[in-house]
Amino acid sequence: MKKRRMHNMFLQLDPVTDFILASLENSGFSLYIVGGSLRNRLLGLDVHDTDFTTNATPAQVKQIFSSYTAIDTGIRHGTVTLVIDHVPYEITTMRTEGTYSDNRRPDCVFYTDSIEEDLKRRDFTVNALAYSPKSGLVDLFGGLSDLENRVLRTVGEPAERFSEDALRIMRGLRFSSVLGFEIENETKSAMFHYSHLLKNISVERIYNELISMLDGNNFDKVLRDFLPVFKLIMPEMRLPE
Structure with a gap:
C-alpha cells in the first residue's frame, strides 16, 4: 500500500x-x-x-x-x-x-x-x-504532478488497466484530445497492444467517446499518433494526403 x-x-x-x-x-x-x-x-x-x-x-x-x-x-x-x-x-x-x-x-x-x-x-x-x-x-x-505537467498515465500497470476495461483506451484518447495531455510512453504502448480488446466494447460506448473526442483542440494529433487504433474501430478511415 x-x-x-x-x-x-x-x-x-x-x-x-x-x-x-x-x-x-x-x-x-x-x-x-x-x-x-x-x-x-x-x-x-x-x-x-x-x-x-x-x-x-x-x-x-x-x-x-x-x-x-x-x-x-x-x-x-x-x-x-x-x-x-x-x-x-x-x-x-x-x-x-x-x-x-x-x-x-x-x-x-x-x-x-x-x-x-x-x-x-x-x-x-x-x-x-x-x-x-x-x-x-x-x-x-502522483496525480497532482501529472495534472500540472499535463501527462496522462495509468494507475499502476497499464496492461492491467486496459485489459480490465478496454474502453479506458478510448477515454485516454479523449482526455488527450480535449485536455491536451501528453500520453506517457508505457501507457501509449499498452494502448496499442490492447486495442484489439475494443472489439468487446459496444459500438454505442465507442461512438460516444469519439463524438466527445472530436471537440478537442488536440484531436488531429491524437488521430495521427493513434491511427492504427482508429482503423481497428473504423477500418475505412484514411488520413488526407
Missing part, C-alpha cells in the same frame, strides 16, 4: 456540494469529491457534474437524504444519484473490484471504508485524486 500523500488545499465549493459533504460527515461518514469533477476543478475548468465517493452504503446514503430524490443509477456497483434543485450528484460507495471477464465492467464489487483501496482501482492518475475539506487532497499516485 502506498503511503497516503496529503496536500493542504482548500477548494471553493458551491453551497449544494458543501451541503452534501456536511450531511454525510455529520452522520459519521467520510465523503470525497473524486474523478473528472475534481480533476476539472483543479484545472480551473467548468464543472457540470460532481461525483463523490463515501464509506456509506447506498441504503445509508438514501436514508440520510430521504427528503430528496435518490435514483439507483448504478446500484450494482454502489452508485446512487442524488437530485437536488434538478442537478444530479453521483455518490458511490468506496469499493474494490473483482475480475473483468468482459473487458468492460467488474464481475463483482466489494465495499470498503478505505479511500486508498478505492483510488487504486481507477484508470488514470489524474482521475485518482480525492478531496474533502476535512482531509485536503489525497494523492497516492
Whole structure:
C-alpha cells in the first residue's frame, strides 16, 4: 500500500456540494469529491457534474437524504444519484473490484471504508485524486504532478488497466484530445497492444467517446499518433494526403 500523500488545499465549493459533504460527515461518514469533477476543478475548468465517493452504503446514503430524490443509477456497483434543485450528484460507495471477464465492467464489487483501496482501482492518475475539506487532497499516485505537467498515465500497470476495461483506451484518447495531455510512453504502448480488446466494447460506448473526442483542440494529433487504433474501430478511415 502506498503511503497516503496529503496536500493542504482548500477548494471553493458551491453551497449544494458543501451541503452534501456536511450531511454525510455529520452522520459519521467520510465523503470525497473524486474523478473528472475534481480533476476539472483543479484545472480551473467548468464543472457540470460532481461525483463523490463515501464509506456509506447506498441504503445509508438514501436514508440520510430521504427528503430528496435518490435514483439507483448504478446500484450494482454502489452508485446512487442524488437530485437536488434538478442537478444530479453521483455518490458511490468506496469499493474494490473483482475480475473483468468482459473487458468492460467488474464481475463483482466489494465495499470498503478505505479511500486508498478505492483510488487504486481507477484508470488514470489524474482521475485518482480525492478531496474533502476535512482531509485536503489525497494523492497516492502522483496525480497532482501529472495534472500540472499535463501527462496522462495509468494507475499502476497499464496492461492491467486496459485489459480490465478496454474502453479506458478510448477515454485516454479523449482526455488527450480535449485536455491536451501528453500520453506517457508505457501507457501509449499498452494502448496499442490492447486495442484489439475494443472489439468487446459496444459500438454505442465507442461512438460516444469519439463524438466527445472530436471537440478537442488536440484531436488531429491524437488521430495521427493513434491511427492504427482508429482503423481497428473504423477500418475505412484514411488520413488526407
